[in-house]
Each structure stands twice: as structure tokens, then as C-alpha cells.
Amino acid sequence: MALYEGIALIQEKQAVVLDLGTDYTKFGFTGEAAPRCIIPSEYWCPTERRFKRVHDYKNEEELYDNLVHMLHLLYFRHVLVNPKERKVVVVESLLTPTLFRETLAKVLFLHYEVSGVMWADSARMCALTLGAPVVLVVSLGARDAEVVAVVHGCPVLQALQSQPLGARALHDELARLLDRDHGAELHLPERVLEDIKARACFVPSRQRALQLAGAGGEGGAAGVTPARGVVYTLAERSLLVSGAARELAAEPLFARDNELASLPDIVLQCIALCPIDARRELAANILLTGGGAALPGLRARLAQELRHLVTLPPYSDRLRIGEFKFHSAPAHENCAAWLGGALCGAADGGARALARDAFVRARRVADWPSLLHTTPPAHPHWAALASD
Structure with missing residues (x-):
């Protein structure tokens, strides 16, 4: 056996990077320039006979089942690796609920028995890429x-x-504009609104947005030439997307109030x-x-x-x-945070990852809003916090 082959056998395998977003999930390996898969954050639920979103849950037990099915889809259908052999870098928002973080830790450590998990906030990971x-x-x-x-x-x-002010706000405004243009409620599904937004919508300049607002959003009344409308083809019929709808769908991002x-x-x-x-x-x-x-x-x-x-x-x-x-x-x-997690995981080498045996002993995940993890151990109230 060649020397470099022997070294490769004893080296630790690449960790996986998980960016579990509300609508889409990015999953891949550290050290790579792009995720191996970008898929909707949903799975086929055999009991309910429908696609179910991971973030649609009522209690901890339902969230646990959602995460188990979603990770099974990622590990065994899209990247085809054994979860026990690789550590995980979880890229998440600073405002991720504590229940979601702790439940994800239970699924990774107890159900899939990963060796270690490192949590990285998306803001620092995005800054790391620059x-x-x-x-x-x-x-x-x-x-x-x-x-x-x-x-x-x-x-x-x-x-x-x-x-x-995320994508859902833009989808709601786009649906309202389309309903107004067609004179009836179309009840378009979320995936159709997202596809129309990605294919046809854009953000006008500030001056043009003010002109469109002065023309009542229609154009023409104040000498404003509206953008060209496009035809969006559905399975059962075609839908006309007016120029006003294309330009004004993103205005909720810039609408000011008190x-x-x-x-x-x-x-x-x-x-x-x-x-x-x-x-x-x-x-x-x-x-x-x-x-x-x-x-x-x-x-x-x-x-x-x-x-x-x-x-x-x-x-x-x-x-x-x-x-x-x-x-x-x-x-x-949409992949900047994932790329930062891949760079951080490759550079860190798993040194800052929470080991599985440490989680099994304490069953706690460090979280910045928690007083237990922001209070120094020498503080007189630390023992009372740890016992809660």
C-alpha cells in the first residue's frame, strides 16, 4: 500500500454541513465550494399522505419526527453517507428557537448517533466568506x-x-396584485407565486417606484409607462402577470410606517x-x-x-x-451561509464540536439567550441555574 493511501485511511472523514432553512435546505461536505443538494425543507409523510414541511409542527414530538424523516432523506438519498462516521456543522440563525436547536441535537446525537456537532450562526458564516x-x-x-x-x-x-419582511411578504403582495388585475381571487399556491417572482419580478429604482405610487400603481395615469406584462403558463390555463405586478411585488420591503x-x-x-x-x-x-x-x-x-x-x-x-x-x-x-459553514468546518477540523458523550451526560446545548451558558461558573447563582 502506498504511503498516501495509508494516510488517507486514518484521516477523519469530511464533516457534513447542514443549513436547514424554512423553505429550502442546503446539505453537503466541508471544504467544498457548493452544497451537494438544495431541496425543499419537506418530506413525504406516509401517515398523512402528503408532503409535510419540517417547520410545521405543534409540539416537540412532531418536530422530532419531522427532523428524523428530513435527515434520513438527506443522508441516505442525496449524499449517501453513514451519519455515524461524520461530524456535523449546523448553520442556523441567531434567532432560531431553543426548542428547535435542542430537538435537532437530540435527533443528531441520539437517533443518528453522530460523533460531534458544531453550531455556527449564519451571520458570522456569511462574513467569513468575505x-x-x-x-x-x-x-x-x-x-x-x-x-x-x-x-x-x-x-x-x-x-x-x-x-x-421575507419572501412570504413578497408572495402575499404579488398575490394581491394578481387578484386585483384579474378581478377575482386566484388562490395561487406558494410554489406558483415563488416561481412567478423568480421568473418575472424585479425591483425598480426609487424614482420609478414613487412615480408608480403616484399613478396608483397602474402606470400611464401620470405619464409612467408600465413594464411589459408576461404570460405565465399553468397546467390548466395561462395567467397574465402585468407590468405593475412585476415591479410592485417587492414594495413591502421599502414601505415605511410609524x-x-x-x-x-x-x-x-x-x-x-x-x-x-x-x-x-x-x-x-x-x-x-x-x-x-x-x-x-x-x-x-x-x-x-x-x-x-x-x-x-x-x-x-x-x-x-x-x-x-x-x-x-x-x-x-442563498448559499453564502452554507459556504461559510463549509469553510469553518474545514478550518476547525471539529475541534469546537460538541462531542456525543458530552451531550449524553448533560443533555444541554450552549445557547446565547440561556443564563446558564452566559453566566461564569464562579458566579454564586451558577449552581442554581445548572440545577434547573
Whole structure:
């Protein structure tokens, strides 16, 4: 046997990287440039005779069953590896519910008996792909839009912002516009709305959006020429997608109200809550990630909105920023967090992974909102927290 073959036999196998999103799941190996599979976060439920989403659960037992079936699909149909032989890097949001994290840990350690699991937050993983010390990560997921400032490898938790401005908000607006154009409720399924958004919708400039708003969203009434409509073919009939629907579907991201909860607002609020010496650098290192970030024109429109809002109160009194710059992720926007997890897992080598025997003894997963894991062991109340 050649020497290099013997070394390969004793080396530890590549860990797998799991990014279990609300709508789509990315799964692959560390050290690789792209996931092996990107599939919907659902599985065929034999008892209910339908496709069931992983995140649709009522209690811990139902979530446990969902995760067991989903991981079985990933391990034994898409990548064909033995879960006991490989560690796992779990890429997740900072706002992932504790119940979901602990249940996923039980499934991985007790059901599939993996040797170790490392949890990595998606914001730091996205910043890792750039190699920049200060990055403002704007993630547009299926349900929420999250803005996290990563300063020298640490997320600024006090500045974290989140609003329900994900893909579902765009789908609801697109469905409303299509119903208005056709004069009836179409009741289009989520997958059809997503396909129409990906194929036909785009984000106009700020000036054109104001013109369309002045024309009542129709165009023509104020001298605004609407975009060309397209025909979307369904299985049973064809559907006309008007130019107004194509352009205005993403307007919920920029609609302002008294709570200042639009996407540009939460970006500026996150910057304003960060240390003053990092604000300019954060504005110059913005990274858009998530499936919603792939919408054409979104980056340019967000830059225009930020340059406009920073001159208005309450931001004009706190921020002295005149320029906003955006990074281009080294991977597709929806895979940036997964790629960071693959890089982190390859560089770490599993040293920071929670071992299976340690989890079996304590049955606890370190979580930043937990007082037990944020309180020093020398604190007088630590023993009482550990006993709870």
C-alpha cells in the first residue's frame, strides 16, 4: 500500500454541513465550494399522505419526527453517507428557537448517533466568506429579514434587527396584485407565486417606484409607462402577470410606517446601535444574502433608499454616513451561509464540536439567550441555574 493511501485511511472523514432553512435546505461536505443538494425543507409523510414541511409542527414530538424523516432523506438519498462516521456543522440563525436547536441535537446525537456537532450562526458564516473584519449582513429569508453587524468575528447582539419582511411578504403582495388585475381571487399556491417572482419580478429604482405610487400603481395615469406584462403558463390555463405586478411585488420591503420597520430602516437602526468607530466601516461592507437577495435590482434600490433615509430624522442626527457599499458574495446569495459553514468546518477540523458523550451526560446545548451558558461558573447563582 502506498504511503498516501495509508494516510488517507486514518484521516477523519469530511464533516457534513447542514443549513436547514424554512423553505429550502442546503446539505453537503466541508471544504467544498457548493452544497451537494438544495431541496425543499419537506418530506413525504406516509401517515398523512402528503408532503409535510419540517417547520410545521405543534409540539416537540412532531418536530422530532419531522427532523428524523428530513435527515434520513438527506443522508441516505442525496449524499449517501453513514451519519455515524461524520461530524456535523449546523448553520442556523441567531434567532432560531431553543426548542428547535435542542430537538435537532437530540435527533443528531441520539437517533443518528453522530460523533460531534458544531453550531455556527449564519451571520458570522456569511462574513467569513468575505474575509473582511467588519461586515453588515442583511439576510432575506423565507419569513424574516435579519440585519446583523459582525465586528471582528463577533455579532453585535444589541444591534440585531429583525422584521417579517421575507419572501412570504413578497408572495402575499404579488398575490394581491394578481387578484386585483384579474378581478377575482386566484388562490395561487406558494410554489406558483415563488416561481412567478423568480421568473418575472424585479425591483425598480426609487424614482420609478414613487412615480408608480403616484399613478396608483397602474402606470400611464401620470405619464409612467408600465413594464411589459408576461404570460405565465399553468397546467390548466395561462395567467397574465402585468407590468405593475412585476415591479410592485417587492414594495413591502421599502414601505415605511410609524414604526420605521422597513428594510432600509432596520439597516440604519442596526448601524446606529453599533459602536461609533465601526459605523462607517459597516456602511462600506454590506452583504445581502438569502434567497430574497437574488431579486434583480434589489441591491441598487436598497442603496438609493439608504442614501435618502440617512439625510432624514431620526438618522440625520445620529449618523454621518454619505456612502454605502455592497459586497458580492463568492457564492450564490442563498448559499453564502452554507459556504461559510463549509469553510469553518474545514478550518476547525471539529475541534469546537460538541462531542456525543458530552451531550449524553448533560443533555444541554450552549445557547446565547440561556443564563446558564452566559453566566461564569464562579458566579454564586451558577449552581442554581445548572440545577434547573
